[in-house]
Amino acid sequence: MKADQKEKAEDQKNIDKKLEKSVESESDSPKSHGEILKQQIIEGQETYDKQPVSILLSSLTAGLEIGFSYLLLCTLYGFLFGKVEEETIFKLMSFVYPIGFIMVILGQSILFTEQTSLLTLPVLNKKRTVRSLLKLWSLVIVGNLVGGCLMAFILVWIGPKLEIFSLQSIEAIAVHVSQYPIGVILASSILAGWLMGLLSWLVAASKDTLSRIVIIFMITAVLAFAGLHHSIVGNVEVFSGLISSPKITWSAYGAFQSVSLIGNALGGAVFVALLKYRAFVYDIK
Template sequence: MTQKEKEQQEIDSELDKTTTSNDNVSKSHGEILKQQICEGQEVYKKSSVSILLSSFTAGLEIGFSYLLLATLLFFLQGKVAEDTAFKLLSLVYPMGFIMVIVGQSILFTEQTSLLTLPVLNKKQSLGNLLKLWGFVIVGNLLGGWAMAAILVWIGPKLHIFDAETVSKIAAHVTDYSFWVILVSAILAGWLMGLLSWVLSSSKDTISRIFIIYMITAVLSFAGLHHSIVGNVEVFAGLLVPASLSFGDYAQFQVVALLGNAIGGAVFVALLKYRAFVTNIKY
């Protein structure tokens, strides 16, 4: 047995020793890590069709956040200053996330760190991770495109928002340089990875909803870039005449996905895992 195999055996042994705490005791770092690895492994066991359908559903459901964003921004037009209106959008931004996460659909940013941990624990390969990320991203994007098309059509028909509102939201999201969007997306991915981590320590639905609301509201209030909600926001802008070009959309989407992936995989999965491993070694 090689040194690396011995080290991995020791890590697995320590994880096996962790037991689930009772309801009155907070979970330890090891217990949360073990649960995250197990949950990540369950996703790897699902069929490709199941993952695509679940992630497509998440892409549709996250669109309800956009519906509320556009409706509230249109409602506040002329009543408050525009910068104030954009800050107030954080009140409704979390709704789509609550639907997706409590409903157990697969959202890329919420699953990024979760799916990385089995790779760090040598239970899955990097190739499997990238393949799974690919399925989730494709499903999320397709669902977002479909929802954006529906909402851009129905919004003006219901008089709840107009094309100008769609353009304002898209411009608000994309009007930054490459590096600003990248770092912003890293911070957003970091927050979403922490969301997944913190949710593992909570069992009842009310607490989970509060945690989701709190973290995603912070993400919105700070104006951080989320690749899947942003997909709906920017693609909707692409559908409005003379608003955005496809190049604008593609550049935003690639940078936001990259940043979110780095934030969740590096700043949550890698650091949390290494903190546990380092404690065992030293």
């Protein structure tokens, strides 16, 4: 037992030494795997070191800001409804869907799906515990969901008042998002979490703001065009339907929200954080 522990400790020292040697490449050279991983672990640890109130407020802000994507989704649906087929409208939404994500990520607010893999890496690197990860995830999720629900109340009221979309638009989007079986939503959410974890990795790999905007737009547009389930935007979409339409029930909202959160967490933590970290570890053994 002691020999195994000693071997594991030695392996961790080797990993840390390799990460420390990963220095920033020249401005015109792409970052290496080790450089990106080191940056992600450092950024993740910085989030752990923040005060709980700061994390809660930042995640609340992200929940509010992501609502601007939903505002544009509803406005586009309301504008095009009756002019083109509904299926076409849902595909065209992928062009406005990324706006809220650009605001959140460039504005440094804490979004659960974008932070999932980032916050998992310090745990894999044995700098933080699983308990601290779950506690931090809980704070971020609560802030994101509360912010999203507040934004939903605002938009459900202001949209019809400004005549930019109707309650029918809200209902159509909510039904479109939540109508699938639980198993389908879970698999879709895992893919969405995978994409969002990859988004965090690619943003860390980029060196200028313009390239980051392009990456955010590209990944989130793919997510929207494919109709994959994002737990935080989906929260605004389905909760808005819940408070304005009889077609969305509390049980439907609860089932959708819990499954999409689990799926997004699995996608980001397993398919990005774990695989990227293990690829680095095996490369140095």
